[in-house]
Amino acid sequence: MWFGQALSSTGNGVFTVALAASVLGAHRTADLGYVVAADGAGLVAVSLLGGVLADRFRRSRMMIGADALRFGATVGFGLGAAAAPLPLAVVLAALMGVGLGLFQPAYGALVPSVVPQEGLAGANALVSITNRFALVAGPAVGGLILTFAGPGPAFWLDAGSFGVSMLMLLGLGDARPERQAGGNVLTEAKAGLALVRERRWVLTIILQGTLQLLLVMSPALVLLPILLQERGLLAYYGLMTGLQAVGAILGGMLIASWKPRLPGAVAVSALALLGLQLVALALELPLFVLGAAMVATGAGYAVFGVLWYTALQKSIPEELRGRVMSVDMLGTFGLAPVGLALAPLALGAWGERRVLLAATVVLAASTIVPLLRRDVRTFDERGPGPVPLGHRPAEPVNAE
Known part of the structure; x- marks a missing residue:
């Protein structure tokens, strides 16, 4: 499974470069924004549904279906959809987002089923390191392919990576999750949201992430x-x-071999390392200082990600894990486009110093306030415990 996802992540980086080049080569600059926005909209639109389905069906099969959807969309781009009328590229980009929205909750929920609990932190660290490496290698490979062969072969390479991923997933023998008899999609989605509300440390971190992504990151x-x-x-x-x-890779290596006594305190504090980057930009510090701050920022992101996902995978009941993962994904990505759109407007209205100062203040406050809760500092490492009242399966029902 790891190899297939590593290859697919690299292919995603290739796809990003190829998509930008092919759309810009056939349409206006503004049209690229519509295509990218469609990708994000597709992800947000199905994120909660993806969690419900991940708790209904075999998660490996959900991932295969999501990869098949993205395979088809990528093939469409490989056949020249980006040069066709713009609506076709927008639709295919939205399908890529839908595929990711269906894939991620199933993937996050599946990992604890195939990795022993004592190995979860190491597995998540390996995934983090791999993803960060792919973030660098994918666009680099995509750039080389564009230079020598154009965007078409780049799209076909990404399609091939989804094909390999599907083949790797076919061999997994994960069990089908148990679920409550008679529950509909809306009821099951509400159950996931209710669990997040009841686990206050989970809700606090998701809200913190939403706030930081919107106003800081x-x-x-x-x-x-x-x-x-x-x-x-x-x-x-x-x-x-x-x-x-590079910092993210170093952070992943560090947290793979370190089990902090207060994982939540370490994770939340690690995100605050972004403040070094904000200060370096605001004060126009020398480039080598900014570079060191970028390394620290990447390390902080990786440390947080590994500790957070490990805590979720250990503490959330297996039959609700996909839905909680989808709520986290929605909190992470839901307002990201808004933040990216507002940042340049804020820069024009208030100036760079004020914007960076405000971001630093928000970062400090959103780091300190969550740490006032003990369950946040510990990431409530008491195990999954019982399913909250009202969500316990009355009769196991397997969904094929």
């Missing part, structure tokens, strides 16, 4: 290339993003 992501360009250093943008990926 999105401005940092958007303002980095803008401010580098203003300083005449845009040529170093690729290096900066690469250093963040």
Whole structure:
């Protein structure tokens, strides 16, 4: 499973480069925004449904179905859909988002079924390291293919990566989750939301992530290339993003071999390392200082991600795990486009210093306040415990 996902993640990086080049080569610059927005909209639209389905069907089969959907969309791009009328590219991009929205909850819920509990942190660290490596390698490979062969072969390579992923998943013998008899999609989605509300530490971290993504991480992501360009250093943008990926790899290696006594405190504090990047940008510190801050930011993201997903996988009842993963995904991605759109507007209205100062204040507050809760500091490592009242399966029902 790991190899298939590693190859697919690399293919996603290839796809991103090929999509941008093919759409820009046939349409207006603004049209690329519509295509990218369609991808995000597709993901958000099905995220809760993806969690419900991940708790109904065999999760490996859900992942295969999601990969098949993305395989078909990628083949469409490989056949030249980006050069066709724009609505076709928008629809295919939306299908890519739908596929991801169906895939991720099933994947997050499946890992504890195939990895022993004591190995979850190491497995999540390996996934984090692999994804960060793919984040660098995928676009690099995509760029080489574009240079020598054009976007078509890049799309076919990504399609092939989905094919390999599906073949790898066919061999998994995961069991079908048990679920409550007679439950409909809406009822089961509400059960996932209710569990998140009852596990206050889970709700707190999801709300913290939504707030930080909207008001801190999105401005940092958007303002980095803008401010580098203003300083005449845009040529170093690729290096900066690469250093963040290096930091994530180092962070994944660190947390793979370290089990902190207070995982929540370490995870939430690790996200605060982004403040170093905000300060370096606001004060126009030398490039090597900004580079070091990017490494620290990437390490913090990786440490948080590994500890957070490991805690969710250990503490959420197996029959509700997919739905909780989907709520987390919705909280993470739901308002991301809003933050990315508002950041340049805020820069024009208030100036870079004020925007970065405000982001730093929000980051500090959203780090300190959650840590006032003991269950957040510990990530409530008491195991899954009983399913909350009202959500316990009355009669196991297997769904094929």
